[in-house]
Amino acid sequence: MFNPRVLEIPGSLIRTIAAKRQPSSIDLGLGEPSLKPKMAHFEHAMAYVRSHGVKYTQNAGEHALREAIARHYDYPHMHRVENVCVTTGSQEAMFVTIKTLLDPSRDELLIVEPAFPAYAKMAALEGIAARGVAMDEAQDFAFDAERIVAAIGERTRAIVICSPNNPSGRVISRDQAGILVRALERRAGDPIWLIHDEIYREQTYIENEAYLADSYPYTIVTNSLSKSNALTGLRLGWILAPEEFIEQAIKAHAWVTSCTDTFAQQVGLHVFTTLGGVGEHVEWYRRQQSAVVNALRKSGLRFIEPEGSFYACVRLPDGVPSLDAAIALVEEYDVVAIPGIAFGAMFDAWLRLSWVAPIDRVTEGIDRIAEYCRSNALVS
């Protein structure tokens, strides 16, 4: 009994590892900031509730918040209220986007890998075909537009790109974005849409990063305040897209969750209307990234220097499956790290480390992983 598509959803590998965590563990598995959110945003929302209660907003979200989001990002094809649908975190933004955009009887979703497992799982839940296109390990998984274009098939209707990337930390450059966009523009027939997951946008450490919506009109952006403002639990996200798409997405969103928490929307409105609000944690991440890169250099590990996100990936010794490594690390070294296999078979030689813990803990964790890799390389 029950819907077979739900029954077939496997348990989360990330949660399996996290369940082995001890109070003493050095946790480099976390997917959320360790910073605290600023209370001023919450005080504003409290004052709002005192005067207005917490009534429903429009399905698409509070007008002022939609406007503030559209203006903040100011993309050429989508800078108006009508381009924004506020959602329950970027998770619902992505779910509604995939559900609205793709016709299960016809379309295919192309996922640029390594990738957060949610995209493929959401597609499976909707009965939508999905296929991955792997970036090149020899290039440290840099975004490679030619590889992406070469992977486009007849049924490909959309390509999902997470940049800054979870897990790799790579960021798509303006050069590569240009090659991708020009190739898509040259195609005949219905356009292929780009879905740009910008969730780590405020954790970017390079200067030539590309925002696909700047140059390609068939771009759908999903984002939230979860990572930028340490508001993961607030579940405030949005879809930013051309009006013809948003109009349809609002209808799907209306039947999935009706509308987003009014209190959370007021918190978000305060973030967007505070000067520098969205970027209030940027400096902390820059300092932390620099310290982590130093620690990784000293460790002797092969690692991918993070251009964005709050992850760093390290290469395991040849022949060591990442799940074995993650289990050994948590059980014998008291360090939690996420096995690369969680992001697809092509990432099985890697571990994903998050570095939101205090820097001395992160450094100690890196040292223990280096020790594990050294012992394991000798043994094998």
Next chain:
Amino acid sequence: MFNPRVLEIPGSLIRTIAAKRQPSSIDLGLGEPSLKPKMAHFEHAMAYVRSHGVKYTQNAGEHALREAIARHYDYPHMHRVENVCVTTGSQEAMFVTIKTLLDPSRDELLIVEPAFPAYAKMAALEGIAARGVAMDEAQDFAFDAERIVAAIGERTRAIVICSPNNPSGRVISRDQAGILVRALERRAGDPIWLIHDEIYREQTYIENEAYLADSYPYTIVTNSLSKSNALTGLRLGWILAPEEFIEQAIKAHAWVTSCTDTFAQQVGLHVFTTLGGVGEHVEWYRRQQSAVVNALRKSGLRFIEPEGSFYACVRLPDGVPSLDAAIALVEEYDVVAIPGIAFGAMFDAWLRLSWVAPIDRVTEGIDRIAEYCRSNALVS
């Protein structure tokens, strides 16, 4: 382009009428309380955020909240943490329930009508067959178990019952629930599930009301704090069901919204752990219901006496379509009421009035509707 199932979703009739509202209008169209929520629940959540931030909770929700919900309702087959999945309002609770329970290739959802349009629209969005079974107008749409049982087809996998009912205000009695449950228990083969939408539970004005989960083990309850505590905008709901179902529903919920707002969950925890918290507005609704029934009696209108909810339905003169009536009322009488057609063709002779506005406004609105009906009955 786009998913045809989303393209086919029609606009909301309720919103079409609401859009014609003027600042001067008497609004009997509202689907949410006019009371303010108690700030103590929010102060608790603020204190929580100050110490803990707003991190993700488990997908299924905060352990303490799940436990408080399970204990509060204390249903025989589902009184433990494992029986609860916290959701983004009862809208996501119903969406996830329908998505998890029914196999689109095989199953049919039976909807007891009149009904809130969301159930049929969610089923359509999921490609799930849905069919309505209408209660009898001659009986003022009282829940009639024999009619429901007679409508069960070979593919019927679940029956959705909203009691207290939106729009009719009827409540299923223990006698009728007993007949329904015994008939379902006598059936061979896979069980048919009952989905009980309990959203208006704290607005019940009779003594022999039935809660289906009390007597039938294959019951899934959806509910929220929206109506009971004037927290519509908070989006805090839940699914309460047997563990074998919740286990699967959590997986669907995890990919739809990940988890529910941590702040909202803390508000909810305070409601459930405050003595009388869930029932804090019960007395106000009882007094209001009694005053509204008096006003309706004086008006000379045919109406359905509300056994629950904060709606009252009035009968239009023969041959007047409800949409015409609703448009005439808002344009000529400055009263917003919801046309019965929004709840199915079988309810087209009726208007749904909500009575959450101050009682003198509600009474004035009823008087104007009575005037409209008198003029219209004379004309036709």
